[in-house]
Amino acid sequence: MHLGSYVLSTMAMQALMRGFTSQAIDMAQGAYERVPAADPRVLGFAKLIEARAHARQRDARAAATCLTTAERLQERGTAEGSGERAWIEFFSRQRIVTDATEIFRDLGQPRSTFAWHALGAMPGDAYARSRGIRLSVLATAHAQAGELDHSLRLGGESLRLFARLQSVRGLDYLRLYTDSLARWRREPSVVDYLRDVRGLARQLTTAT
Known part of the structure; x- marks a missing residue:
């Protein structure tokens, strides 16, 4: 029962990554509701994915509620522990922060x-893709805050990492970031950055 709930949550995550947010919410809720006696960490992971899907739909209240539930379940699951389910040990406080x-x-x-970024360490060089993802997220947040120069510095570092890794998933994060640059689309530095992202997209398309 634990594993079945987890598998449904991972399916919800895949749906979310492909832009099917409503389906992701339905699957995450199903993963949470179908096995109420599952490992708290399994249930917490389902709620975390649901929180992410609500956030994509800009439903702040639902996202915050699910995130709080995920935190509570992660803490409870860690306190209880279960050596039988090593496959859910990735669901840590750091995963919630990320x-x-x-x-x-x-x-x-x-x-x-x-504020959430400050609660956990930036992924190191050994976790290049995770570092690139976090940099892109922070770059987007600085753009949202109107801080273009800082945003582009972080965005540039993220782009260089994903170019080195030739990461298709990384390109998805860069595209989310470039959306946040729309108000500066005529700025020379932004024009150059968008050109570099398009260049990476062409490389990855050719490689596949």
Whole structure:
């Protein structure tokens, strides 16, 4: 029962990544409701994915409620522990921090994004893709806060990492970031950055 709920949550995550937010919410809710006695960490992961999907729909109240529930369940699950389910051990406080930065980026709340980022360490060089993702999230938040120069510095570092990794998933994050630059689309520095992102997109298209 635990694993079935987890699998449904991962399916919800995949739906979310493809832009099917309503389906993601339905699946995440199903993962949470179908096995109420599941490992609290499994249930917490379902709520975290639901929070992310609500954030994509700009439903701040629902996202915050689900995030709070995910935090509570993660704490409870960690306290109880279960060596039988090592596959859910990734659902840690750090995972919640990471996803929360994306939740508040999607809600357009940069101060909350920065506050959550401060609660966990920036991924190191050994986790290049995760570092690139976090940089893109922070770049977006700085753009939302009107801080173009700082935003482009972080966005440039993220772009260089994803170009080195040739990461298709990274390109998805860069596209989300470039959306936040719309108000500066005529600025020379933004024009140059958008050109570089398009260049990476062409490289990845050719490679596939």
